[in-house]
Amino acid sequence: MNNSIKEKISIIQGDITGMQVDAIVNAANTSLLGGGGVDGAIHRAAGAGLLAECRTLGGCPTGEARITKGYNLPARYVIHTVGPVYRGRPQDAELLRSCYQNSLALAAQHGLASIAFPAISCGVYGYPVKEACRIAIDTCIGFLEHYENLSRIYFVLFGRPELEIYQQYWRQLTGN
């Protein structure tokens, strides 16, 4: 991996709702009408305007992504994507990859420079973090290799165990 791509990726522990970036990504469900986990936290922090806009979207199939404004969040936009419920099938990996790819494509279409991802599908949807983080990081690196306008991708992990799994894979890739 070249140095410029390395410098564009940050792995941090925290609450994604506080991120001052162009877009935060929401691990939503197909209704796009809110839920628990990071979805609930984003809707609470963004306020009622977010739910009102989400109601106009008519849901979102698994693996796809939709964009809304950020309302009361520090982030300008929320990109809602729907991860797969983990069942250990090959399609799970493909759908999770699509979540990252489609979210990044929306960010690019809107000319965004910074984006923050949670660990999509790694909570209620049960995706093993070790497998999911490879898909997350590999897909983002692949995107950055072909698209230069995105200057920063953050992976924001809520818990220490998830953080350490991401950091371990990152060290494996970068050698530091």
Ligand code: AR6
């Ligand atoms: N900031 C960053 N990460 C968070 C936060 C936060 N504020 N809160 C939780 N996480 P989950 P899923 C982490 O369950 O597995 C919802 O009900 C959490 O520790 O939020 O994709 C939706 O409506 C975990 O590592 O999303 C769907 O029905 C990661 O975010 C369903 O859950 C994802 O956990 C989606 O399940």
